[in-house]
Amino acid sequence: MNTETENMKLEDLGYNAFFQSNMSVLGLTDYVVVRVIAEYKEVYRVKGINGEYLAKITGKQIFNATKREDYPAVGDWVVITELDNDRAVIHKILPRQTILRKKYSDKQETQVIAANVDVAFITESVDRDYNLNRLERYFVLVNEGNIKPTIILNKIDLISETEIEAKMGKIKNRFDDVDVIPTSTITEQGLDELVSCIEKGKTFCFLGSSGVGKSSLINKLLGRNTIKIREISHYSGKGKHTTTGREMYFLDNSGIVIDNPGMREVGIADASAGIGDVFGEITTLSNKCKYIDCTHTHEPGCAVLKAIEAKNFDEDKYLNYVKLTKESEYYEMTQLEKRRKDRKFGQFIKKASKQLKK
Numbered sequence: 001m002n003t004e005t006e007n008m009k010l011e012d013l014g015y016n017a018f019f020q021s022n023m024s025v026l027g028l029t030d031y032v033v034v035r036v037i038a039e040y041k042e043v044y045r046v047k048g049i050n051g052e053y054l055a056k057i058t059g060k061q062i063f064n065a066t067k068r069e070d071y072p073a074v075g076d077w078v079v080i081t082e083l084d085n086d087r088a089v090i091h092k093i094l095p096r097q098t099i100l101r102k103k104y105s106d107k108q109e110t111q112v113i114a115a116n117v118d119v120a121f122i123t124e125s126v127d128r129d130y131n132l133n134r135l136e137r138y139f140v141l142v143n144e145g146n147i148k149p150t151i152i153l154n155k156i157d158l159i160s161e162t163e164i165e166a167k168m169g170k171i172k173n174r175f176d177d178v179d180v181i182p183t184s185t186i187t188e189q190g191l192d193e194l195v196s197c198i199e200k201g202k203t204f205c206f207l208g209s210s211g212v213g214k215s216s217l218i219n220k221l222l223g224r225n226t227i228k229i230r231e232i233s234h235y236s237g238k239g240k241h242t243t244t245g246r247e248m249y250f251l252d253n254s255g256i257v258i259d260n261p262g263m264r265e266v267g268i269a270d271a272s273a274g275i276g277d278v279f280g281e282i283t284t285l286s287n288k289c290k291y292i293d294c295t296h297t298h299e300p301g302c303a304v305l306k307a308i309e310a311k312n313f314d315e316d317k318y319l320n321y322v323k324l325t326k327e328s329e330y331y332e333m334t335q336l337e338k339r340r341k342d343r344k345f346g347q348f349i350k351k352a353s354k355q356l357k358k
Contacts, residue, residue, distance in 0.1 A: 008049050012254050014116060014203050019077050022095050031079035031091060036072045036115075037248035044072050046080065046088060047248075053088035055080055061090070068112060069101070074246040074258055075115035075203060100145045100205060114205050114246060114258050117145070119197070123152040123208035123217070126159050126167060132174050133320045138207055139178070139278045140324060147205075150179045150197065154213040157184040174317060185216045195221065198255035203248075205258040218259050221251055275328055279321045281313065297322060 009015075013035045023029055034048035034055075046055045057072065065071060072078055072093055080088040100113040100120065120142040124130050135151065142149045151171060156164050164182060171180050181197070183190035194217070198204055206214040219225050248258050282304055286294060290301025296318075299305075307313040 010049060011201050012250075013047060014075075014201055014256055015077065016097075016201075018097050019094050023079075026092070026094075028079045028092060028094075032082060032088075033077060033079050033094070034088075035248070036074050036076045036078060039072070039074050039246055044078075044090065046078065046090070048080075050082070051086065053080065053082065053086050055088040055090045057090045061092075068110060069099075071112075073112040073115045074248055075117055075205075077116065098146045100141060100147060100207075102141055113141075113207070113260060116203060117147050117205040117258065118199075118202040119148045119150055119204045121150055121152050121194075121204055121206045121214075121217075123154055123206055123212045123214050125155040125208075125212040126153060126164070127155055130167060132170065132316070134209075135171075135175065136278060136317070136320050137324065139175075140275050140328075141207075143278055150181065151175070152194070152206075152208075152217070153180060153182045154217065155184060155186075156182045156189060157186045174314060183213075183217065185213060185220050188220070191217075191220055195253070198251060198253065198257070200254040201256070203256045203258065205260065207260060210261070215259055218249060218257055221255075221257060222249060223252070275321070275324055279317070282318070282321055285313075295325075 010033065015033070015035075019033070023033060032048060032050065034046040034053070036044050037047045037052070038045035042056065044055050044057075046053050055078075061070070070093075072090060076096065077094040078090045079092050079094070080090050082088050096115045098117055099115050100117055101110045102113060120138070122135060122138040122142070124135065130153075139149050153164075153167065153171070159167075168180060168182065171178075179197075181190050181193050183194060185191075198221070206218065208214055246258060246260050248256060250256055282296065285303045285307055286296065288303035289296070289299070291299055294302050294304075296302055296304040304313070304318065308315055308318055
């Protein structure tokens, strides 16, 4: 046992009564329990009170897996058998307390971003990434996974105090119940506030586009340049992908943070509950609509449309709600339904093309 882990407790890694209870219920108490701290190709790095291991899942798990969520993800608690040379075999994933997942727009399968996260630091930079609609997309993801969101408005050294106040005002006006922390790794403004938010034994996950400064912020929190940082391309203005895999880091105050690759798109899954939470005002207004199944897009007697017309509700937020709702409904279709819809659309295009030629 090395010095780093000799005084470590499972609670320092985020273990709690929820996982202990499931260990007992599933009859797994004879196994060693560890947490997945990094994911590589077909191999996982796991950490427990006895140290770190490189671990693989069993062939039976691979055979029985029917979807990506059946495989371990960073943040998962798993039970293992220890082997020689710091190797291990993963036998089972403990039930997840929370889960963060997304969909790619062109794929049916859900991607697990991280598991057992307490707070998601949704990070945007003021120079090129600031977008309220994108923030709402992230909120839907984290709310669907029962995770608390916090906004990090990064790189504030690039704009004036007046501009910072204006952006903060717009964020607070749209998301008045979400904490916002303005930060800069250059001036170190806001870093103390960020550190104070990170509690011992809790897990915090950084989310955001490539180049917004997630890895730089984590390096500041760690007090060392653990994560390699690359410059943003001056030609394209886009971030070069520094973080290529998900990895967990442990802070001196015993807080836990997860770095994620930048997201080019934020596709939501079957997130109707998450949308209802994020757009609570619309959910409340919908109770006054004339029709129970009102889509809030064209129906007479729609309370939401009336609020929009009366300027009592943010129109941009409403339009984003409609877009996200349609996207979620599309994802909820079965693969057969999606194929049927895509086939009908293809037939329509083919027929229209023929008519145009005539």
